Amino acid sequence: MKKSLLLMWVMLATSANASLASEPSQDRKITLRNMLKQDCGACHGLTLKGGMGPALLPEALAGKSDDFLISTILNGRPGTAMPPWQPFISHDEAAWLLGILRKP
Template identity: 80%
Template sequence: MNKWLFLLFVTSIAFAGEPSPDRKSTLRNLLKQDCGACHGLTLKGGMGPALLPEVLAGKSDELLISTILEGRQGTAMPPWRPFINHDEAAWLLGILRKP
């Protein structure tokens, strides 16, 4: 029983931290193509602001993750929560922060 609980615990951590390889490739495509529609394929901005590491540097993870998930009122940024969970948003942010 304890062993099963432990296993469950370990797998859920694995799930929480890292999307599956398949999911990662879907998310990468989403970032490049769909986020890129407004923020630019190279993330240098367009209708939406640039998402380059230096632009994001001064902003907290929580602010940026909530922007991804909830959108930003009064702008064209929509909420992505129906399609992306918190951990996936955090993983995407990790990609954006890497120079």
């Protein structure tokens, strides 16, 4: 009983965390959008159609889960040119960026 209560609490806490993933501040959003355009765009193209890195357009990301893509942003992809962005952006910020990418 104690165990299942704890489990429930954990589940509630994580789901609350997911739905309430804090939005970046307005200033931070401008920085992140600039980063997406300029720094991500350096490899993925200004229009995100791809370059050294693959395309990041909604249809290209369609079959891939949020977890996988957020982890790719944060941890990079070993063996490829994709570096980890964890030192510069948080999990919530990566999720917010992914939201922008998924919007057609």
